[in-house]
Amino acid sequence: MGLTAYAVCKNYGETRALYDVDLAVNKGEFFTLLGPSGCGKTTLLRIIAGLEMADNGRIVINGRDFTKIPANRRPVNTVFQSYAMFPHLTVLENVCFGLISRSIPKAQAIEKARATLDLVRLTGFEDRKPDQLSGGQRQRVALARALANEPEILLLDEPMSALDAKLRVQVQVELRQIQQRLEKTFIMVTHDQQEALTVSDRMAVMGVGQVAQYGSVREVYDRPRNRFVADFLQTQNFLDAERVGQREISTNLGRWTLGDDIPWEKGCITVRPEKLQIASDASACDFRARVNTVIYRGCYQQFILDNGLLMETETVLPVAQGDELMVHVPKDAVIVLHEDEFQRMDLRKVI
Amino acid sequence: MQDESTERAKEAQPIILYNGEMVRPSIIRARQATFISPGILAIITLLALPCISLFAVAFMTRGQYGEILFEPTFGNIRRLFGFGFFGWSADNLLILWRSVVVAFVTTALCIALSYPLAFFLAARPAKTRLLWLTVLLIPFWTNLVIRTYAWLLVFDSDMPFARIMAWLGLMEPGTSAYPSQFAVYVGMVSVFLPFVALPIYTAVEKLDWSIVEAAVDLYSNKWRVFRHAILPQTLPGLSVGITLTFVPAMGMFVVPDMLGGARYMLIGNLIQQQFGTSRDWPFGAALSLVLMILTLGALMATGGRRKKGRA
Numbered sequence: 001m002g003l004t005a006y007a008v009c010k011n012y013g014e015t016r017a018l019y020d021v022d023l024a025v026n027k028g029e030f031f032t033l034l035g036p037s038g039c040g041k042t043t044l045l046r047i048i049a050g051l052e053m054a055d056n057g058r059i060v061i062n063g064r065d066f067t068k069i070p071a072n073r074r075p076v077n078t079v080f081q082s083y084a085m086f087p088h089l090t091v092l093e094n095v096c097f098g099l100i101s102r103s104i105p106k107a108q109a110i111e112k113a114r115a116t117l118d119l120v121r122l123t124g125f126e127d128r129k130p131d132q133l134s135g136g137q138r139q140r141v142a143l144a145r146a147l148a149n150e151p152e153i154l155l156l157d158e159p160m161s162a163l164d165a166k167l168r169v170q171v172q173v174e175l176r177q178i179q180q181r182l183e184k185t186f187i188m189v190t191h192d193q194q195e196a197l198t199v200s201d202r203m204a205v206m207g208v209g210q211v212a213q214y215g216s217v218r219e220v221y222d223r224p225r226n227r228f229v230a231d232f233l234q235t236q237n238f239l240d241a242e243r244v245g246q247r248e249i250s251t252n253l254g255r256w257t258l259g260d261d262i263p264w265e266k267g268c269i270t271v272r273p274e275k276l277q278i279a280s281d282a283s284a285c286d287f288r289a290r291v292n293t294v295i296y297r298g299c300y301q302q303f304i305l306d307n308g309l310l311m312e313t314e315t316v317l318p319v320a321q322g323d324e325l326m327v328h329v330p331k332d333a334v335i336v337l338h339e340d341e342f343q344r345m346d347l348r349k350v351i
Numbered sequence: 352m353q354d355e356s357t358e359r360a361k362e363a364q365p366i367i368l369y370n371g372e373m374v375r376p377s378i379i380r381a382r383q384a385t386f387i388s389p390g391i392l393a394i395i396t397l398l399a400l401p402c403i404s405l406f407a408v409a410f411m412t413r414g415q416y417g418e419i420l421f422e423p424t425f426g427n428i429r430r431l432f433g434f435g436f437f438g439w440s441a442d443n444l445l446i447l448w449r450s451v452v453v454a455f456v457t458t459a460l461c462i463a464l465s466y467p468l469a470f471f472l473a474a475r476p477a478k479t480r481l482l483w484l485t486v487l488l489i490p491f492w493t494n495l496v497i498r499t500y501a502w503l504l505v506f507d508s509d510m511p512f513a514r515i516m517a518w519l520g521l522m523e524p525g526t527s528a529y530p531s532q533f534a535v536y537v538g539m540v541s542v543f544l545p546f547v548a549l550p551i552y553t554a555v556e557k558l559d560w561s562i563v564e565a566a567v568d569l570y571s572n573k574w575r576v577f578r579h580a581i582l583p584q585t586l587p588g589l590s591v592g593i594t595l596t597f598v599p600a601m602g603m604f605v606v607p608d609m610l611g612g613a614r615y616m617l618i619g620n621l622i623q624q625q626f627g628t629s630r631d632w633p634f635g636a637a638l639s640l641v642l643m644i645l646t647l648g649a650l651m652a653t654g655g656r657r658k659k660g661r662a
Contacts, residue, residue, distance in 0.1 A: 051564050071567045084565035088583040097579070098569035149569070 002027040002185045003048065003153055008057035010043055017043045018054070019209040022344060025153075025202075027062070030179050030186045032196040032217075035206030036232065041189045042157055044206075048187065049155050050074045062152055072101075077146035078155040081162070083138050085130035091117070091141050092126035098149040116148040117141075119178065136167050143175075147182070156188040160195060172198045193233055197221060205229045210342040226338045227268055235270040235335065236310045242266050249334075253287040253307060259331045268337045273302065273312040275333035278325055285326035294321055402643070409636035417630030427637035443621070447641065450618040453607070454600035457539040461547040461596055462589065464540070469552040469585075484552075491545045499609045502538050503529060506610075530612025538606040543599070547592035554588030590653050597653075598646045618642055 005023040010016075017040045025031040033041040046052040048059060050071030058067045066074050077098065086094055092113055099109035117123055120140040130138055139159060146154055159175070160168045176199045179186045190196055196203050197217050204214040205228075212232075213225040224230035227238070241249040243262045248255060249269065279285040289305035296316070303311045303319065311327065319325070364375045409427055412420040433439045472483055490498055505512055506528035516522040528534055558581070566580040582589075604619030611617075618638060625635030 049568060051568065071564070072570045072572070076568075078565070078568045080561050080565055082559070082561050084559070084561040086562065086565070086579055086583070089579070097566075097571075101570035101572070101575055145565075145569070 002029070002062065003187070004058075004060040005044070005048065006058040006060070008044065008047060008054045008059070010040070010047065010052070010055050016209050018047075021057075021209070021211060023204065023211070023214075025185060025187060027185055028183045029201040030176065030188070030199055032200035032203040033187065033189045033206055034193060034196040034203050034232075035191065035212075037191055038208070039206040040209045041191075041206050045078075045155050045157055045187065045189045048153070049076055049078045051078070075152040076155055077149050077151040078157060079139075079142045079146050079159045081158045083130075083142040083162075085138060085141060085145075087130050089129075090126065091122065091128050091130070091133070094130065094141055095145045095148050097145060102149075113144070113148050116144040119147065120144045135162055135164075136171065139163060139171065143178075147178075147184075151184075153185045153187060156186060158190055159188065160190075160192075168195070169198075175199055205232060207341060211344075212341065213343050223335060224270070224337070225343055226341060227270075228341060230270045230335065230337055235272050237271045237273060237276075239269050239271070240266070241269045256286060256329055256334060257331060258334050258336065260334075260336050262336055264339060267339060270335045270337060271309075271329060271333050272335075273310040274300075274314070275330060276309070276311045277328040277330065278313070278317070279328035282326065284328045286329040287327050289325055289327060291319055291321055291323050291325060294319060405636045405639055408633055409640045411633045413631045413633050417632070419632055427634045430634060431637050431641060443638075446616050446618055446621055447645075449616075450601050450642075451645065453535065453539065453617060454597050454603075457536065457543055457600045458547070458593055458597045460536065460540050461543050462551075462592065464544060465548040465551045465592065466585075468544075468548050469555040472548075472552050473555045473558075487545055487548060490541060495542065495605055498541065499538055499606055502534065502541070502610060506534055506537075529610050530615060532611070532615065534610035535607050535615060538610045539600060539603065542603070542606060543596040546595040547589075550588035550591040550595070551585055552588075554585040558584055593653055594650060597649050601646060601649075602642055 003023070003025040005021065008018050008021045008023070010018040021040075021044060023044070033044060035041045043052065047054045050066070050069065050073075054067065058065060060066065061075060086097065089097070092110065095113035095116060096106075096109045099112060100106070104112075114123075114126070117126065120143055122137065122140050122144065125133065125137065125141075130141070133141065139162070143159070156175075160171055163171060172195055175186075179199075188196075188199065200217055202214065202216050203220060205212045205220060205224075207228050213220055213229045220229065221233060224233050224235060230238070239251045239253070241251045243265050244250045244255065245257075247258050247261065249258060249262060250256075251269070287307070289307050289309065291303045292306050293304040295302040295304070299314075301313050301316050301319075303313075303325070305311060305325070305327075311325075364377060366373050366375055369379055408419060410423050410425065412422040412424050412426065414420045431443055433441055433443055468487075472480060472487075475483055504510065507513065508525055508527040513522060513526065513528050516528065517524040517526075522528065562584065563576060563580040566576045571579070602619045602622075604617065604623045607615055607617045608620050608623075618641075622635050622638045622642065625631045625638060629635075
């Protein structure tokens with residue numbers, strides 16, 4: 001159950017923001033819409049929130065059709081990118097706002113607000129005004145303000161874009177913990193793949209107005225479906241290849257045997273830099289290459305090879321510029337990319 | 352000995368780097384004073400002095416031929432509160448009360464019209480918006496007397512407005528829509544609308560819509576969205592509009608004089624009468640003084656609220 005969106009379309013004049021997007025989010029999961037800016041992920045989130053209406057398609061939340069129902073009567077709440085605090089109200093009044101709107105008795109609303117502020121560890125800040133809070137505190141007030149209403153789905157629109165890098169990591173973990181404790185459905189929009197991987201159960205990578213791939217975070221990270229997703233998730237090394245056997249390809253670096261079937265005659269493969277290994281002996285060597293550049297990264301090391309590939313080693317090895325390496329490509333490291341750009345979600349399977 | 356004291360003076364007045372030169376703070380202050388002194392001089396001679404003289408004249412006596420006699424008296428103030436030659440009358444207080452009511456209602460009407468107008472303007476695409484703004488400003492650029500005469504024409508008995516009203520049975524056939532309270536309000540609102548609409552429009556243009564969306568997202572009805580998302584954000588513009596309207600509306604005399612007739616007198620008309628036809632400057636000054644006190648009160652009330660809103 002959770003949320004189902006059927007064939008959502010949205011145009012802004014001539015520009016297509018969303019083209020026939022299907023989406024299914026299970027109840028109680030943390031789902032992330034990941035994509036570059038301008039891919040329509042925020043538009044999709046706003047359509048789910050009811051802040052914008054789809055030109056076509058349906059939005060179903062927990063089995064009820066909410067397509068035509070305005071935002072103030074939907075059981076969803078949003079954490080806005082700018083937090084959108086009411087500047088004239090105190091923290092407590094901000095958190096109470098949605099409860100008071102729904103005519104919940106004041107005493108009860110305050111009690112609920114205090115409990116939610118406790119959840120986000122902001123006890124003692126009740127009487128502050130938003131401009132007396134730090135960015136991180138404001139973000140937590142925004143989260144509490146949405147959560148206090150006990151929405152069926154919590155929507156988060158790039159909630160961490162205004163935080164500095166260190167705080168962001170901390171908040172990501174906290175957000176994940178809160179979601180797991182409450183067992184609520186969270187849908188987050190972000191362009192940061194690290195953030196998506198850290199917090200979500202499943203995610204959808206969006207291209208221009210369409211879903212390029214969806215699946216569990218591991219699935220998507222380990223097996224990006226096409227060039228666009230692989231590029232966005234920074235697999236780095238792309239090679240043109242030709243099929244020479246059932247599971248054998250030929251690239252300009254030699255013939256490799258793969259673990260997957262190959263769906264094309266001529267296509268593209270990719271290998272993550274950290275999956276390439278230094279071969280222990282000549283029999284395991286898949287190709288030889290000279291090191292053009294050595295990049296020291298502290299806990300790991302990167303080599304740029306003379307054939308253009310990027311390689312990463314976990315330990316810092318005594319390799320110098322100009323050394324020749326024997327490189328081993330493990331069978332399951334090679335990702336075969338599909339040629340299609342977009343994947344349609346099979347809604348029956350997910351539900 | 353002397354060296355020591357000059358040394359100490361230098362210590363008290365360190366030389367600092369200011370705008371790329373090394374100077375003493377006292378020199379900077381002296382220079383700043385020379386720059387602002389023409390402005391201060393203008394305020395003193397053109398604003399403060401006339402007001403002080405007005406205050407003085409308010410407590411003097413009118414001579415037989417309208418000249419000012421330097422005989423201190425509270426007669427003007429007594430007369431203002433209705434203690435006249437023929438016993439007590441409520442006329443002056445009524446005029447004062449009426450002025451406050453007219454200014455208040457005018458301001459309220461302007462605010463009520465300005466919000467929809469401001470949102471309408473802000474929603475126009477950039478090109479047509481300029482056109483609409485010009486339409487709003489054209490009356491603003493036209494002389495007040497000419498504009499008020501234009502309203503006389505519109506409200507004349509032969510013009511469509513009066514005819515339609517007569518046909519609807521809301522007016523006597525053959526009469527014009529002025530002088531009347533209605534005509535005064537139409538005239539007043541047309542004068543002051545841009546003063547309220549433009550500051551509110553500026554505030555609406557800069558509106559943070561995500562706060563409006565947050566209010567909607569948090570189950571607000573229309574009133575709650577206005578009260579908590581729009582009003583706090585437009586409050587600066589609104590209070591400017593109120594100040595720019597309420598204060599001059601209380602002293603307005605051209606519009607009520609032409610559209611309201613002799614029986615619908617406001618304090619502005621009364622003051623004008625004292626300085627003009629009646630040649631009773633001390634009484635006029637006393638009336639002006641009361642008007643100034645009332646405006647000051649209104650300013651302090653809105654100013655106080657603004658401060659509270661910010662805290």
